[in-house]
Amino acid sequence: MNADSFVLIATLVKSRAGIVLTPDKDYMLETRLAPILRSEGLPSLDALALKLRDTRSEILARAVTEALTVNESSFFRDGKPFDHLKRLMPKLQAARPAGQKLRIWSAACSTGQEAYSCAMVLRELGIRDAEIYGTDLSREVVERAREGLFTQFEVQRGLPVQMLVKYFKQEGGKWRASPELRAMTRFEERNLLADHRVLGRFDVIFCRNVLIYFDPPTKERVLNALAGLLAPDGALYLGGAETVLGLTSRLAPIPGERSAYGLASSLAMAG
Template structure:
């Protein structure tokens, strides 16, 4: 094995250990460019030198920086507009009916990156305020990247980020110019909160979400890890809740915990599991 291959293996194992993601052959080409800023910070030139540094004891902070650099935080407001149309036309009306008595909704944006997806959902609720009057709407955004979560919590976006996906009217209605950046308003931020979380860990509180959006996250996992992630999501979703995946992602052939919904190729519903009949490994995973 060439030194470069060994270096990529070291970095790939680190990424998998921390996030569950695989550094596949298709992703290796972008490793050097993704780490270029870290190279400059450390005064090194290549992956081989970085791998040597990672092998030294006590380099946990460096390991965290490497993983953060490798994560794909690409996102924007109302990414894939058709998906948000499905939410508005099918999912939210269903939840409005089924939760009419409690008037409470809990939504989990898993793999939220820098928060645009969660804030896009909040904008939908704000624009439909008559329907949701006197409702309690809680949108939790989680991501394995601490840096991305910090940005999401700040609600601050650059001019470039703010122009991706939202109209001028939405920009003026839900954001304020803040010295060259744009600050999300309290109107939408009050519905959201963000925390660092790995989807392979136990679901975050409240633990029984009415809607889970997990788009473009599972495609980075191998089949076994993807199945484990579905198990985790299944334990955190209401029995009559909704799961939305991204383009190129499906439950078919991947898990028995969800089934396709009868509307929209990206929407799925939980399948009831009788824990008394489940395998011990499954019962353990659901704790």
């Protein structure tokens, strides 16, 4: 691929998804975009770049962007945020008026393991007045999350066997999330770069393992937007390699908790 083609594809993906592709990622472009070259009958990435430039096809631009997202996820990934969630949710429930639903947002939810893990935590706590909203840029993963159907390999990653038998049913060699879990969850396409104010306030936001793909100004913009939606006593969970430090002063680490952040103003008042 020539340098101009790389710049064209990298600029497209950065503007559509915030994802930064560095030139050392050209091997990744070749493997990830190979299926698109085949389906479009194109001989090379240079030809794909030309087509993107000349046709400005929304469908093709979307397919290229989605192909370059990393959709890796697993149940109860990294453990700690879910341990914190278990302790936090009863406190939040006690602090809310009776009947008010607790709201969790799994932003960049990929195939839904994070959202379903939250649903299991809530079920185990006996909390039913809750809704879990899972969103992702990629249409394909959102559809998979909605189906709630996981392979044997996927359920073996992080899902304790007692939770598997309690909350999933075998279906044609795969495992389907139970109707109770699915009733608590809702999945939609949503770009993290969009204006999220229409979504209202969330008690808990998971935004994990996606900011690592963004540059600092984009991380800052997304974190400030999430801070604007977080309840004063709520929590934002980031991935293990992500932080708010040096990016926004609106959020601060929750003392003693790994990967958990709260509104800096509330944490300062709590002392």
